[in-house]
Amino acid sequence: MTDPTKKPTPAGLQLDNVEIFQGPRKLLGMHAIIGPGEILTLMGASGSGKSTLISAIAGFLPRSFSCTGNILLNGQSITSLPAEKRRVGVLFQDPLLFPHFSVLQNILFALPPGGKMAERCDKARSLLHDISMGEFADRDPDTLSGGQKARVALARVIASRPNALLLDEPFSKLDADLRDSMRQLVSAEVTRRKIPTLLVTHDKADAIAIDGPVLTL
Amino acid sequence: MNAKSSPLAIVPALVLALLLIPIGVATLSLLGTALDWKGGWWSHSLEPLQSASGSFEAVLNTPGFWTSAGLSYWIGILTALISLTIVMLFIATFLSSGWFVWIWGIMKPVLAVPHAVAAFGLLFLIAPSGFLIRLVSPELSGFERPPDWLVVNDPAGLSLALGLILKEIPFLFFVTMAALPQTDFRRTRIAASMGYGRIWSWFLSVFPGVYLQIRLPVFAVIAFASSTIDVALILGPVAPPTLSVRILHWMNDPDLSMRTTAAAGAIIQVAITLLAVLTWWAGEYLVLNLGRMAALRGWRFKRDKFLRFLSSLLMATSVLVVSVGLVLLALWSFAGVWRFPDALPRVWTLRSWSAEASNLWATGVRATIIALGAATLSLALVLASLENEYRSNRRATRLAWWTIYVPLLVPQIAFVGGLSVLFIRFSIDGTLWAVILVHMIFTYPYIYLTLSDPWNTFDTRYLSVARSLGKSMNRAFWTIRLPILLRPVLAAFALGFAVSIAQYLPTLLIGAGRQPTLTTEAIALASGGNRRVIGTYALVQTLLPLIVFALANLVPKLLWANRAGLQVRSVE
Numbered sequence: 001m002t003d004p005t006k007k008p009t010p011a012g013l014q015l016d017n018v019e020i021f022q023g024p025r026k027l028l029g030m031h032a033i034i035g036p037g038e039i040l041t042l043m044g045a046s047g048s049g050k051s052t053l054i055s056a057i058a059g060f061l062p063r064s065f066s067c068t069g070n071i072l073l074n075g076q077s078i079t080s081l082p083a084e085k086r087r088v089g090v091l092f093q094d095p096l097l098f099p100h101f102s103v104l105q106n107i108l109f110a111l112p113p114g115g116k117m118a119e120r121c122d123k124a125r126s127l128l129h130d131i132s133m134g135e136f137a138d139r140d141p142d143t144l145s146g147g148q149k150a151r152v153a154l155a156r157v158i159a160s161r162p163n164a165l166l167l168d169e170p171f172s173k174l175d176a177d178l179r180d181s182m183r184q185l186v187s188a189e190v191t192r193r194k195i196p197t198l199l200v201t202h203d204k205a206d207a208i209a210i211d212g213p214v215l216t217l
Numbered sequence: 218m219n220a221k222s223s224p225l226a227i228v229p230a231l232v233l234a235l236l237l238i239p240i241g242v243a244t245l246s247l248l249g250t251a252l253d254w255k256g257g258w259w260s261h262s263l264e265p266l267q268s269a270s271g272s273f274e275a276v277l278n279t280p281g282f283w284t285s286a287g288l289s290y291w292i293g294i295l296t297a298l299i300s301l302t303i304v305m306l307f308i309a310t311f312l313s314s315g316w317f318v319w320i321w322g323i324m325k326p327v328l329a330v331p332h333a334v335a336a337f338g339l340l341f342l343i344a345p346s347g348f349l350i351r352l353v354s355p356e357l358s359g360f361e362r363p364p365d366w367l368v369v370n371d372p373a374g375l376s377l378a379l380g381l382i383l384k385e386i387p388f389l390f391f392v393t394m395a396a397l398p399q400t401d402f403r404r405t406r407i408a409a410s411m412g413y414g415r416i417w418s419w420f421l422s423v424f425p426g427v428y429l430q431i432r433l434p435v436f437a438v439i440a441f442a443s444s445t446i447d448v449a450l451i452l453g454p455v456a457p458p459t460l461s462v463r464i465l466h467w468m469n470d471p472d473l474s475m476r477t478t479a480a481a482g483a484i485i486q487v488a489i490t491l492l493a494v495l496t497w498w499a500g501e502y503l504v505l506n507l508g509r510m511a512a513l514r515g516w517r518f519k520r521d522k523f524l525r526f527l528s529s530l531l532m533a534t535s536v537l538v539v540s541v542g543l544v545l546l547a548l549w550s551f552a553g554v555w556r557f558p559d560a561l562p563r564v565w566t567l568r569s570w571s572a573e574a575s576n577l578w579a580t581g582v583r584a585t586i587i588a589l590g591a592a593t594l595s596l597a598l599v600l601a602s603l604e605n606e607y608r609s610n611r612r613a614t615r616l617a618w619w620t621i622y623v624p625l626l627v628p629q630i631a632f633v634g635g636l637s638v639l640f641i642r643f644s645i646d647g648t649l650w651a652v653i654l655v656h657m658i659f660t661y662p663y664i665y666l667t668l669s670d671p672w673n674t675f676d677t678r679y680l681s682v683a684r685s686l687g688k689s690m691n692r693a694f695w696t697i698r699l700p701i702l703l704r705p706v707l708a709a710f711a712l713g714f715a716v717s718i719a720q721y722l723p724t725l726l727i728g729a730g731r732q733p734t735l736t737t738e739a740i741a742l743a744s745g746g747n748r749r750v751i752g753t754y755a756l757v758q759t760l761l762p763l764i765v766f767a768l769a770n771l772v773p774k775l776l777w778a779n780r781a782g783l784q785v786r787s788v789e
Binding site for chain 1: 609610676678679681682683684685686687688689690692696697700701703777779780781782783
């Protein structure tokens with residue numbers, strides 16, 4: 001883990017004395033820098049406010065909570081930006097593929113706007129190909145298996161070219177044998193694309209498999 | 218966050234204006250007219266009264282006033298009691314069986330049948346010259362001509378209550394279905410495993426929670442039944458009629474001084490409806506204590522087989538009566554010669570249809586325009602309200618629920634009657650947009666009540682995903698939430714359309730007779746008793762909402778044919 005006392009580096013996701021309150025009660029505080037391609041694992045029991053931290057960073061903190069401190073992404077403060085301008089991708093426990101779109105349309109929805117439709121489709125297909133889902137492009141997401149859905153959800157968030165990625169227990173609902181291959185896939189994608197990543201989990205096996213710095217709440 | 222300056226923030230104010238300003242206007246109009254306050258819009262074109270309290274005295278001194286008032290009170294309570302009992306017993310009997318979903322599928326279209334149509338169907342079925350007596354005549358009954366029985370328009374209002382019950386059953390069924398998912402009905406199994414009877418288990422473990430949620434709709438049933446106009450004009454007693462019908466006569470009296478009597482009558486109507494609701498309230502307390510006493514004594518009530526059988530029978534009968542009624546309306550519309558003891562017409566003809574074609578078309582088109590306008594505008598307002606609740610992270614409060622129910626809890630004759638005074642004063646009555654606006658007061662609550670549940674159970678993490686993918690709140694609304702919720706949105710629209718098509722009093726009073734629709738025409742025909750013509754209007758009046766319901770069902774199915782995640786899944 002990068003030493004938080006060092007001078008702030010411009011690259012990566014920086015949580016500068018971030019504290020989250022529920023009413024007057026302090027839920028958690030965090031001070032950390034996550035470098036490009038680095039995965040910081042945050043361990044905590046359920047109810048410790050892990051998911052709330054993710055909401056705060058992604059920009060959809062419920063009104064009953066408040067957040068102090070500063071969140072910086074590549075040196076720029078995103079603390080007061082609305083969620084859609086933060087360029088912070090989130091993977092939830094559930095894949096949450098849009099049920100009214102096909103697999104390909106889910107990816108197209110995520111791609112940043114611009115370019116001809118044919119080019120966009122090519123881009124989306126190659127992203128699906130990267131996760132070996134190329135032949136499922138025109139499928140109804142509801143007909144995919146749990147593992148396939150999880151991979152499409154990963155491809156979708158990658159397609160939006162996020163500057164940081166937040167993982168909210170994304171492996172907890174997968175079968176044990178799928179879990180490991182999904183961890184490797186996520187870890188490989190994140191490293192390859194140099195995306196600073198925060199993983200929150202209550203499962204020690206996640207922390208061990210990801211093999212990065214670990215913080216415990 | 219930074220959604221504070223959103224234009225959606227004015228939506229609650231708009232809704233309050235739509236629902237509460239008319240109430241204020243109606244109250245002022247009625248009080249002002251009845252008590253002869255000077256200088257308001259209500260005092261325009263009124264003869265000065267002899268004394269301020271004269272109007273109430275005039276109402277109370279009308280011959281048969283107490284009978285009329287008593288009828289309204291009694292019909293309100295009777296209708297609510299019987300329909301609620303049937304629905305509750307039925308759901309208690311069938312909740313855990315697969316039948317349930319199937320039966321609900323049959324009930325839903327009945328919801329779209331306008332009150333007046335169900336009433337006409339019942340009339341054609343049970344009247345002395347109706348289908349039932351024809352079936353047994355002359356062979357079994359020996360009747361060569363219709364017997365002189367007071368089966369309909371009976372002085373106790375029983376046929377009126379029956380006609381109302383036919384439509385309140387699907388309504389209460391519908392609101393109960395919406396309340397059920399929030400209750401854990403595995404509790405009945407615990408009670409059943411202790412040896413409690415099936416119905417009694419439901420009554421002890423699930424009913425209290427469900428009832429709390431459907432209490433306002435039940436009050437709405439009491440209010441509606443105690444003050445209905447259209448059904449009372451078809452099935453209600455005539456000498457004297459119910460109070461609300463008398464008020465309508467006073468309102469339409471060419472003698473303008475009768476308007477003060479009408480206003481006083483409308484205020485008394487509100488009091489009677491309130492009294493009926495208060496009586497019900499006392500009844501609730503009684504049932505609560507009796508139930509608690511029986512439960513604490515451990516009474517099991519195991520032998521409920523007969524009750525279960527009865528509940529199924531009554532429920533099936535109610536659906537059957539409405540369906541047969543519709544068939545009879547269709548038969549009459551195509552009937553040529555159909556003399557009394559014949560069960561079926563001897564000659565079939567299109568003459569009724571061709572004779573009425575141009576007026577059917579004109580009133581049908583107008584009804585459709587009004588209903589499309591009222592349902593579309595209300596739907597837009599409901600969507601804005603719900604989206605505003607989501608964005609400001611606030612749910613409708615208890616007070617807001619009462620506000621939404623206000624138009625359904627205040628007797629229409631008082632509400633719309635009072636409102637029309639203002640419309641007449643400023644000569645905006647009789648216009649199409651005035652009718653649409655007043656219909657919206659009634660379509661908005663129904664659309665809101667239908668849509669709020671699916672809207673709020675939607676997994677908002679989909680929206681979080683969309684926003685973290687760089688889409689704005691508005692984009693997420695249009696491209697994610699609305700398409701995924703297309704089915705409930707269209708279903709709510711269809712219900713709003715049906716509600717508007719069925720509106721009688723607002724169309725009549727605010728339209729000032731210049732905006733006739735299928736419903737006002739059909740009821741105007743009721744007194745004439747021409748069954749063939751009534752059949753044509755009632756049939757078209759039913760077909761319009763049914764078509765919209767069918768489309769609302771079909772469009773999402775076709776659009777999302779290849780999307781398994783959006784298909785209806787069985788309730789179990």
